[in-house]
Amino acid sequence: MAAFNLNDLQLFVQAVESGSFTAAGRHLGIPKSTISKRVAELEERLGVRLIQRTSRSFALTDIGGEFFEHAQASIIEAEMAEGIVRSRLAEPSGTVRLTAAVPTAQFMLSKHLAELTARYPKLKLSLHVTDRFVDIVQEGFDIALRSHRSPLGDSTLVQRRITTHPFLLVASPDYIAKYGKPERPEDIAIHKGIMPSLSGEQWRLISDDGAEVVIGPQPVIAADEPMVLLKAAAAGIGITILPTSVCNDALQDGRLIRLLSGWTAGSITTTALMPHRRGQLPSVRAVVEFLAERLAG
Template identity: 30%
Template sequence: MDRLQAMTAFVRVVDTGSFSAAARRIGVGQPAISKTIAQLEDRLQVRLLIRSTHGLTPTDAGIRFYERAKLAIHEADEAELQAKGAGAGLAGCLRVCAATTFARIMVLPHLPQFMARHPDLEVDVILDDRVIDLVSEGIDVALRMGELADSSAIARKIATGRRSVIATPAYLEEHGVPQVPADLAAHQALVYTQLGNSWTFHRQGTEASVAVAGRVRFTAAEGIRAAVKADMGLAVTSDWMFWPELQSGEVLRVLEDWKLPELELWAVFPTGRLASAKARAFADFVQRIVG
C-alpha cells in the first residue's frame, strides 16, 4: 500500500463525506477506495471512520490523522513543485476562504480566468464572514479586510480600498444630500455592527466624528447591500461592496471631499508552515484584479 496515496484517499473521503464521491474525485472505483481505507486502518491498528446509515464520520483518531495527512500531502505537493521548477503548472486542491459579499462581487466573476490558467487545479471556496481557524479548517489562504486580529498571522497586504458614504438617488432625493459630516446625524444610517455607529472623517487636516442614528443594524454586508438598495438609508462601506452599483449609478457617493479611513485587504496564510505555491498564486491573482 502506497502511504501517500492512502492518505490522499482518506482525506478525500473525509472532505467529500463518502467513498463514492471520493472515488469520483480521485478517478478510481469505489471498491478501491473502500479497500484502501480498510488497509490503512489495519496498518494503523485504529478505527478512522465510523460507518452508519447517515454516512461517514471520522473518529477522534481519524480527525487527528486527517489533519496530519493533509499537511503531509501539502508538503509533498510543494516538494514536487519545487523540483519541477517555477514553470510547472499548479495542481491539486486549493482551499480559499473569503467574506461572502466581497468574494461574490470582486473575486468569483474572475475565477474562471484563474481556473483556465491552471487546468489541473481544484478550488474549494469557503464563504464565511467570520474569522475562522485556517489550520483546523484546512484553509490554504484567506482574504481578510481591516485590521488583523492576530498580529502573529502570516499575512501579506494585497490591496487598499476606499470607504465611502453611499445611498441611492431615490433616498437622497427624498431626504436631501448631506453637505458636511454633521448632517449625517439627521439621516437614517444603516449600521454595520463591525464598524459601529461612530464615523470619523478627515479633510485638509480637519477631523470630524459623527455618531449616527440607525433603526436597523446588520452583522453582514449582504444586509447592508439589500437595505441601501431598498432606499432605507445611508451607509459607510468599502467601494468593493457596491462596485457594480457605483459603476452603474444605482448608488451614489456623498461627502466625497471628506475622507474615511481606507480598508486594507490581506492574504492570510496558515501559521506554522510556508505559504504554498497555489496560495501565493491565488493571492497574486486577487491582487491583480482588485489592486
C-alpha cells in the same frame, strides 16, 4: 517495517478529511471498499487502530490523530515537491481550495474569476462561500480571504495583506434631490440613516487631514448585509456607509453619490491566510499573487 506507500497515506488523509470512506470515495472517484481495505492494510502494517469505525461513527483514535497530522504534512510536502517540478516545466495546475465570506465573494471575487481561469487554464479553483468561521487547517483549505476592520490575531497561518478599502458616505441622487446634500459632518445628524444596527450606532468620520468627528444620522432601517445596505441606499431610503469594494460600481454608474468627499468612515482590510506548507505550493502562490494584483485599490 516496510516503507509506507504514499498512495495509502493519501487515501487515509482523504478519508479523515472527508469524514467517511464513502465521502472519500466520492471525492476521489474510487469505490469506498478500496479505501477501506487500503486503510485496514495500513493499520495492519502499523499494528495499531487509526480509525474507530462502526455503522454509526467514524472517528480517529488518539494515535490516529497524531498519525494523521504527520501523514497530512507528508502529502503536502509531496505536493510541494511535485509542484516545484511543475513550476519549472509548466504553468500552475491542480486544485486550489479557497474560502471567503459572502460579501467578499460577491463584490470582490466574482468579477475576476473569468480572468483567473483564462490566465491559468490548468488550474481548478474550488470556492467555498460562507459567513461562518472556517478553520482552514482542519477543513483542508489552501486560502482563506478574510475582510476585517481590526487587526487579525496572531496565529500559525501565513498572512498576506491583499488590499484595504475605505468606507464612504453615500446616498442616491433621488435622496439628495429630496432632502439636500450634507456639506459638513454635523449635517449628517438631520438625515435619515441606513445602519448595520438600530441600537444607537454612530459613525466615526475621519478627514483627509486627520480630524475626527463622531456623528449619527436618524436611523430608519438596519441590515447586517452589505448588498441590502447598497440596495436600500440606491432606493433612496437614506444615507449609509459602504466600503469602496461594495459601492464602486454604483458610484460609477450613478446609482449612488459620494458625500463629504474629504471624509471617510474608517476602512476594511482584506487578508489572505494560508497554512504554512500549502502557502508554498506554486498553484496557491499563483492565486494569491493574482488576487493581490486584481483586488488592490
